Amino acid sequence: AQTVTQSQPEMxxxxxxxxxxxxxxxxxxxxxxxxWYKQPPSRQMILVIRQEAxxxxxxxxxxxSVNFQKAAKSFSLKISDSQLGDAAMYFCAYRNxxxxxxxxxxxxxxxxxIP
Amino acid sequence: xxxxxxxxxxxxTQMGQExxxxxxxxxxxxxxxxxxxxxxxxxxxxxxxxxNEISEKSEIFDDQFSVERPDGSNFTLKxxxTKLEDSAMYFCASKAxxxxxxxxxxxxxxxx
Numbered sequence: 001a002q003t004v005t006q007s008q009p010e011m012x013x014x015x016x017x018x019x020x021x022x023x024x025x026x027x028x029x030x031x032x033x034x035x036w037y038k039q040p041p042s043r044q045m046i047l048v049i050r051q052e053a054x055x056x057x058x059x060x061x062x063x064x065s066v067n068f069q070k071a072a073k074s075f076s077l078k079i080s081d082s083q084l085g086d087a088a089m090y091f092c093a094y095r096n097x098x099x100x101x102x103x104x105x106x107x108x109x110x111x112x113x114i115p
Numbered sequence: 116x117x118x119x120x121x122x123x124x125x126x127x128t129q130m131g132q133e134x135x136x137x138x139x140x141x142x143x144x145x146x147x148x149x150x151x152x153x154x155x156x157x158x159x160x161x162x163x164x165x166x167n168e169i170s171e172k173s174e175i176f177d178d179q180f181s182v183e184r185p186d187g188s189n190f191t192l193k194x195x196x197t198k199l200e201d202s203a204m205y206f207c208a209s210k211a212x213x214x215x216x217x218x219x220x221x222x223x224x225x226x227x
Contacts, residue, residue: 037218045206102163103158103160
């Protein structure tokens with residue numbers, strides 16, 4: 001079974017600075033996707049960024065980028081120019097690229113932005 | 116932009132009562148999911164549904180749970196006899212083939 005581990009329960013960053021959230025995962029599969037979801041206080045789950053395992057290039061979405069290290073099974077999220085609206089829980093998630101493609105989530109990192 | 120909707124946003128029920136949580140997936144999506152998040156914990160997979168049948172369920176999804184797509188648009192999760200530990204946020208998600216899962220806003224279930 002696949003597992004996702006987020007070892008940082010809480011992180012904080014000064015507004016406009018850069019922060020990196022860590023995630024590691026375990027799988028025996030070679031074809032899969034990794035995601036970061038943001039959960040603000042409203043508790044809505046919002047997709048931030050996606051990475052296909054077969055792609056070597058790291059995904060980027062505006063101020064959000066990932067560092068995907070397939071051999072190390074590491075998938076960190078970098079948030080540049082942090083904004084107050086980035087404050088939320090961030091969940092790393094994994095899914096296989098076959099079958100019903102259910103998501104397996106990590107335990108989350110609570111990110112606080114310091115004005 | 117199309118979105119997944121869920122009703123009610125908050126449901127309070129007494130232990131032992133039946134509850135039905137409702138979801139309207141995005142119209143052209145084919146895969147449907149329910150996830151659960153106990154307060155302060157991670158999001159956990161409950162069940163996936165495709166082609167009018169359950170494709171996978173977790174160990175959480177026991178005989179007290181059932182899902183249904185009664186009319187081609189709604190997707191429901193029923194808990195037959197609620198327990199205190201069923202208190203959680205329940206998320207519905209849907210996806211088309213080869214695209215991402217889109218989550219609804221969730222239903223907060225409180226069992227007293």
